[in-house]
Amino acid sequence: SQTIHQWPATLVQPVGSPLSLECTVEGTSNPNLYWYRQAAGRGLQLLFYSVGIGQISSEVPQNLSASRPQDRQFILSSKKLLLSDSGFYLCASTEGRETQYFGPGTRLLVL
């Protein structure tokens, strides 16, 4: 089975600072990769998904961007963080027919 790594686990950043969150996947090849965000007390919102290297689809207009430089690496970035970017960021990967497996997540607090 696959394993999804995310780091850092927690992050506190000032408004206006840049962001880079990394997700790597082991135990599978050519997965579909996803970035979700969960605001405090809310459900999960799909931000980006990727079906292959360099292929990124954005689900909602926002201050964030994503990149997939390698098959099993997915990066979430921002040039200037906003307060509203605070939340729990989850990376997910598909194995088999659409079953998604989630990483441990990164808690981001923008102050």
Place this chain on the structure above:
Amino acid sequence: DAKTTQPPSMDCAEGRAANLPCNHSTISGNEYVYWYRQIHSQGPQYIIHGLKNNETNEMASLIITEDRKSSTLILPHATLRDTAVYYCILGGNKLVFGAGTILRVKS
């Protein structure tokens, strides 16, 4: 928008079966029904999925009605560790998570 409807919360006594309903009246013919759960402060965990037939694994059973417009997730012997938010989701490349059902298992 989520295409499923779930009750916002449910309580269940420890050791009893927990039956979590989900309505998905607009499901299309090739959409699977997926169930995930999210324990506080963790990422969602896959539980089970199905298309038409009832399914069972080591975690739960999934009962899908014949018209596929609703389903029920069954945890046969709920424990305190099953307290979580349970999401019923229709399958596709992009999963759309609704609010889910908060299941509280009480001793």
